[in-house]
Structures are given as C-alpha cells and as structure tokens.
Amino acid sequence: MNPDFLVIGAGVAGLRAAIELAEAGTVLVVAKDSLRESSSEYAQGGIAVALSDDDEVELHEQDTLYAGDGLCDRVAVRTLVEEGPAAIQELIEWGAAFDREGNKLAFTREAAHSRNRILHAHGDSTGREVARTLYQKACSLPNVTFRSYAATTELLVADGVTGAMIWDAKAQREFPIQARAVLLATGGLGRVFLNTTNPEVATGDGVAMAYRAGAEIGDIEFVQFHPTALAVEGAPRFLLSEALRGEGALLRNTHGERFMERYHPLQELAPRDVVARAISSEMTRTGAPHVFLDLTHRGESFIRARFPRIYETCLRYGVNIGTDAAPVAPAAHYAMGGVRTDLDGRTNVARLFAAGEAACTGVHGANRLASNSLLEGVVFGIRAGRAMREADSGTDPCPQGIPQTAQKTRLETDRSLPEDIQRIAWEKCGIVRSAEGLREAEALLEVLAPQSPEGRNMRQVALLIARCALARKESRGAQFRTDYPEKSEAFARHSVVCKQADVTFR
Ligand SMILES: Cc1cc2nc3c(=O)[nH]c(=O)nc-3n(C[C@H](O)[C@H](O)[C@H](O)COP(=O)(O)OP(=O)(O)OC[C@H]3O[C@@H](n4cnc5c(N)ncnc54)[C@H](O)[C@@H]3O)c2cc1C
The missing domain is CATH 3.90.700.10 (Succinate dehydrogenase/fumarate reductase flavoprotein, catalytic domain)
Structure with a gap:
C-alpha cells in the first residue's frame, strides 16, 4: 500500500523527519542498502552544539560563518545554532548516550571551533549513537515502516513529484510508490570521487534524481x-x-x-x-x-x-x-551543495523536499564547519518533516505519476561503481582545480554512458560539479582554482543550476 509520505534515506536526516511525520500519516523509509549503511553510521568525531557552560549560540554562529567563507545563508546558520540545543536535548531524552565527565556532558574541540562544543558518543561512534537513538524512536511509532535494499531509481513527476520508482534488490523487481510528499535524504556524493571517506551508498542519487525532476541544485562545486x-x-x-x-x-x-x-x-x-x-x-x-x-x-x-x-x-x-x-x-x-531548499526543506518542485547532506540550505556556505552536518541533519530533518506535514492538507489528490525518464532503467545487481568517472572527478574536479582540467572533465564525462542507475547518477553529479566549478571563477572555501587563486566579490553568491537553465549565481 502507498504511504502518505515517502522518505528516501535512513540516515539521521531521514530518520528525524520520519519521526516528525509519523503523527500526520503513514511513513515509508527506504534505504538502498541495509538500514545501517549510511554516512551517519560512520560519523565519528561528534556533533557540534552550543550547550557547554562557556559557549553561546552566537559563537557557534560566528565560527560557522567564518568557515563558510562568506557564502553561508545567515538565516539558515542562525536557525541551525539556535534550534540545535533543543534538538540535542530531545535526543538525550530519547536515550542518546553522549559521553560524560562525571554527570556533565563532555565537550571536545575540533578545527575552527572557538569553544569546546563537540559532543561525542562511545568516544568516536557519535553518528552511530544518534542514528541508533532515532531508529529506535522511529520504530516505536506504528506509522513508520522501513524497507531496506530498496533503491530509488527515479522520481515520479506529474505536476510536482508524486512518488518514486523503487528497485527491490531482494525481489529483483522495480515498482512505483506514490506519496503525497517525498523527502530526499539520500546523503552525500563522495563516491563520485576515487578517494573518499564515504560509504558505497553515497553516490549522489538524490541530487541527480532531483536534477532530472527539474529541481534546482545549489553550490554543488563545493566538496x-x-x-x-x-x-x-x-x-x-x-x-x-x-x-x-x-x-x-x-x-x-x-x-x-x-x-x-x-x-x-x-x-x-x-x-x-x-x-x-x-x-x-x-x-x-x-x-x-x-x-x-x-x-x-x-x-x-x-x-x-x-x-x-x-x-x-x-x-x-x-x-x-x-x-x-x-x-x-x-x-x-562532504558535499556542501545539493538540492536547493528553503529553511523547511522545500525545493522548487511541488511535493519534493530534501534534508541532510543531500540538501543545500546554505548553512555550510563554501565550507562546512566540522561536526555541523549531523546537527544539520537533525535540525533540518525536523523542519522538513513539519513542512511536509503541513503541506499535506489532505486535499491534494495523489495524481498518477509517470517515470521521469522515457528510457527504461537498466537495473544491475552489480554494485561496482564506475572507476573512470571516479578517476576523472578526483583528478580534474578535486582538491586543486583549473579551467583546463574542468573542461577536460566535462568532455570526458560527456561521452561516458554508464548503464547502472548509480553510474548514471555519478556521471550526472560529476558533470554538475565540473560545470559549476568552471563557472565559479574564484577560489573560496573548499574550491581552489590555480587560475583564479583569489576570492572574488563578484562570486559571493550561490551557484544554481537546473535542467532548464545553465549555471547562474544568486
Ligand atoms: C567517515 C565519516 C565521518 C563523518 N564524521 C562526522 C562527524 O563527526 N560529525 C558530523 O557532523 N558529520 C560527520 N560526517 C558527515 C555526516 O556523517 C553526514 O553528513 C550525515 O550523516 C549525513 O546524514 P544524511 O541523513 O543526510 O545521509 P546519510 O546518513 O548518508 O544517509 C543516506 C541514506 O540514503 C540512502 N540512499 C542513498 N541513495 C538512495 C537511493 N537511491 N535510494 C534509496 N536510498 C538511498 C542510504 O542508503 C542511506 O540510508 C562524517 C561522514 C563520514 C563519511
């Protein structure tokens, strides 16, 4: 049976949103691998939050803005740091066992933080503890169901997004799921690059599917x-x-x-x-x-x-x-960019929402402050869930969706990822970039025709990174260009790209 809400991704962002949605209707959370295979599970260092005695949200805000190198959305940052403490307190109430010194929470320091404000759990298993807490909470809610090894291959689009095509790896079949609102919480895109800390699921599927569905993609050059x-x-x-x-x-x-x-x-x-x-x-x-x-x-x-x-x-x-x-x-x-959303996870496509690493709220600007991403997943997961709930007035009929692509997806059980894409992305769109290398990347990627859904998504994402990195003629935050080694005021804006239009800066 179709759920009211479809949440694509079982990391912290998807889980937190699902909890928020559960009181408004049925929620199906799908994950393309096991429910535990996500970046959230591997997050070690911690979760940043201004909760210690000598800390203030203003200081957390300042540090985030400084790391973002002039490109953070100030309102988004304010939202993150102000709503963070309550979101973490709630996690603690739900059983998250952050490390303590005596009775007090233990805070550590990470790069570019002016205070000790990083909570951690079991030393270096913070993400796992947060995800465990959220999963347990979600499981206690009868409206939430889970489906693992269920990869979304395409969004269904008809006057907005109406659901998604799902590939069930166990049953080896593809089928549509329709919902009143869909949340992309598909995480990052590290696997587009040859060398990455990200798990295999992080192939940028959410960004690629949203792009094909007409959504705006923001700041994607910032990796x-x-x-x-x-x-x-x-x-x-x-x-x-x-x-x-x-x-x-x-x-x-x-x-x-x-x-x-x-x-x-x-x-x-x-x-x-x-x-x-x-x-x-x-x-x-x-x-x-x-x-x-x-x-x-x-x-x-x-x-x-x-x-x-x-x-x-x-x-x-x-x-x-x-x-x-x-x-x-x-x-x-880590991907600072992603599917462009407002502060409530809304994209420019009706009924399509995004949260967590797949989204671009503007909170990280050109560079993320360490340990802000788990917090972002939780805070903006809550907000997206609430907005989806409100968006569902119960009056929207659920129109019959059609798969976005006419081309039949070739589904492969082979999960090996195309190394040629990863090599091009690493060598030409990596730590040090130049117009020459980025143009070469575009030319090389254009002629590749990967067959698996993940391969197609990776190629799409790599192309978007190359195009936006080329258009941004400056070095800022995580983007360094040898031909434009300085920051330029002209580019103190967000890159935006969508299927209907080339890269613009806003
Ligand atoms: C090794 C490592 C360490 C990190 N350490 C920290 C840290 O200490 N502090 C911090 O704040 N951040 C850290 N990060 C970053 C942080 O973990 C992530 O940004 C955050 O967990 C992302 O959460 P998410 O819910 O958006 O996505 P994820 O947790 O990555 O979850 C993505 C989900 O989407 C599913 N999915 C993807 N594609 C599809 C598809 N096509 N169909 C169906 N499901 C799909 C996946 O199966 C998965 O369930 C770290 C990241 C890594 C990789």
Whole structure:
C-alpha cells in the first residue's frame, strides 16, 4: 500500500523527519542498502552544539560563518545554532548516550571551533549513537515502516513529484510508490570521487534524481576534502577524525618535518580545506603518497580509550596509532551543495523536499564547519518533516505519476561503481582545480554512458560539479582554482543550476 509520505534515506536526516511525520500519516523509509549503511553510521568525531557552560549560540554562529567563507545563508546558520540545543536535548531524552565527565556532558574541540562544543558518543561512534537513538524512536511509532535494499531509481513527476520508482534488490523487481510528499535524504556524493571517506551508498542519487525532476541544485562545486584519511595500500580510506588533531595530533611529512606552521597560523587546527591543500602540496613536494598523523605523545591507553573505533580499525589495517604515526592523505568527504531548499526543506518542485547532506540550505556556505552536518541533519530533518506535514492538507489528490525518464532503467545487481568517472572527478574536479582540467572533465564525462542507475547518477553529479566549478571563477572555501587563486566579490553568491537553465549565481 502507498504511504502518505515517502522518505528516501535512513540516515539521521531521514530518520528525524520520519519521526516528525509519523503523527500526520503513514511513513515509508527506504534505504538502498541495509538500514545501517549510511554516512551517519560512520560519523565519528561528534556533533557540534552550543550547550557547554562557556559557549553561546552566537559563537557557534560566528565560527560557522567564518568557515563558510562568506557564502553561508545567515538565516539558515542562525536557525541551525539556535534550534540545535533543543534538538540535542530531545535526543538525550530519547536515550542518546553522549559521553560524560562525571554527570556533565563532555565537550571536545575540533578545527575552527572557538569553544569546546563537540559532543561525542562511545568516544568516536557519535553518528552511530544518534542514528541508533532515532531508529529506535522511529520504530516505536506504528506509522513508520522501513524497507531496506530498496533503491530509488527515479522520481515520479506529474505536476510536482508524486512518488518514486523503487528497485527491490531482494525481489529483483522495480515498482512505483506514490506519496503525497517525498523527502530526499539520500546523503552525500563522495563516491563520485576515487578517494573518499564515504560509504558505497553515497553516490549522489538524490541530487541527480532531483536534477532530472527539474529541481534546482545549489553550490554543488563545493566538496570538502577531508585532510586525514588512512592511506594504506589496499585498505579503504578510513577517516581519521578531526578530533585526533583536536586532541593534539601532529602532521609530519615523510621527511619527519612538521609543516602546518608554513600554511596557517592555526596549524593542525586550520580549516579543513587549508589542511587538505597543505597535505596535498607536501605530498607533491616529497613525492610520497601520504604524510603522517602522530598522536603517540598522548600515550596508547589514552588513545585507545578516547578513540576506540579508530584505534581498532587502524590496527586491522596494520597501523597501531598508539605507538606509530598513521599514514594519511586527503579524500572527498562532504558535499556542501545539493538540492536547493528553503529553511523547511522545500525545493522548487511541488511535493519534493530534501534534508541532510543531500540538501543545500546554505548553512555550510563554501565550507562546512566540522561536526555541523549531523546537527544539520537533525535540525533540518525536523523542519522538513513539519513542512511536509503541513503541506499535506489532505486535499491534494495523489495524481498518477509517470517515470521521469522515457528510457527504461537498466537495473544491475552489480554494485561496482564506475572507476573512470571516479578517476576523472578526483583528478580534474578535486582538491586543486583549473579551467583546463574542468573542461577536460566535462568532455570526458560527456561521452561516458554508464548503464547502472548509480553510474548514471555519478556521471550526472560529476558533470554538475565540473560545470559549476568552471563557472565559479574564484577560489573560496573548499574550491581552489590555480587560475583564479583569489576570492572574488563578484562570486559571493550561490551557484544554481537546473535542467532548464545553465549555471547562474544568486
Ligand atoms: C567517515 C565519516 C565521518 C563523518 N564524521 C562526522 C562527524 O563527526 N560529525 C558530523 O557532523 N558529520 C560527520 N560526517 C558527515 C555526516 O556523517 C553526514 O553528513 C550525515 O550523516 C549525513 O546524514 P544524511 O541523513 O543526510 O545521509 P546519510 O546518513 O548518508 O544517509 C543516506 C541514506 O540514503 C540512502 N540512499 C542513498 N541513495 C538512495 C537511493 N537511491 N535510494 C534509496 N536510498 C538511498 C542510504 O542508503 C542511506 O540510508 C562524517 C561522514 C563520514 C563519511
């Protein structure tokens, strides 16, 4: 049976919205893999919130605006920092076990935060704890049902969005689901790049499907590259959280030299894009495929207790971070841009909403402040859920939708992702960009014709990144262009692109 509301994605944003929707009707949450395979599950460092005694929402606001490099939507930032504390208190009431020192919540510091304001859980499993809490809450609501291994392949469009086509990997069949309102909470797009910290599900499906349905895509050129992913041959690019540097970890090149003082006064705690480019430049200078991240001076027992998951995972790949510096290199990590929404998750397409990493509220501007994304998922998940609830006055008939594409989707059970797309995106739309490389990327991507839905989405997203990065003739936040190395006032605006029109700046 069709639900009232369809939520695509079971990360923090989708789960939080589903809880909000449950009192207004039936909610189906679909996820293309298991319900636990999401970036939310892997988020380690924490969740930023101005709750500690020496913190204020104004300071959190200032730090977010500073990281966003002149491109944050101020109202969105204000909304995030003001509504964050209540949203976190609610999570705690629902059972989220954030780490404590005695009776008090324990706050740590991360790069570019002026206060200790990062809550964490089980040391370094914060996202998992938040997702677990939300999932448990959602499961307690009879109106919410879940379907795993159910990939949305296309939105159904007829006078707005009316539902989605779903590929059921277990039953090997595709079928439509219709709903009064649809939420895209499909997460990020890191897998478009060859090196990424993101899980396999992060192929930018939400952005690509929304684009095809006529939605506006905003600031998609801004991709944050995390400076420190484990760089061990044959191992996944496992993230070594910012919190390690927050606890004093030092960066050294393969000659054993500390180098961050040459790049930024905040050294290891400089903004992520600065650290990523510094590492990339040291790798080029030394000809090595990595630099080293060293926390050994804090002692193995501290490291083991504070970062149990990171410690165990590194050990599995042959690195004991308690006794040895870890080889690290940058990797694609977070999409600041996405499907453009207002503060309530509304897109420009009727009945289509977006929240979390798939959305672009403007809250992150040109660069995200560390640990603001879990908070964004929760705060804007609530708002999107409420708006969808209101949008459903009960008077809207649910028109028969038709799949957006005439072309029959070729569905493949093979989940291997097209490496040629990932390589082009990494090499030409990565940490350091230029007009020449971006044009080459466009030309190379244009002629590719991936067959799987994920492949098509990845190509679409890579093309949008290349086009918008090319149009933005400046370096700002996470975008660095060798041919335009300075920030330009003319581009202190958001890029907007949609199927009907080329890139504009607003
Ligand atoms: C390794 C790592 C560490 C991080 N650490 C932090 C941190 O410490 N603090 C912080 O604030 N942020 C962190 N982030 C970022 C943060 O985790 C994400 O931005 C956030 O969790 C995104 O939540 P979401 O709900 O939008 O999407 P996700 O949690 O990624 O969930 C996406 C969901 O969409 C589903 N989906 C995708 N495509 C489809 C489709 N076609 N059909 C059906 N379902 C689909 C997926 O199956 C999944 O259920 C980290 C990210 C990574 C990868």
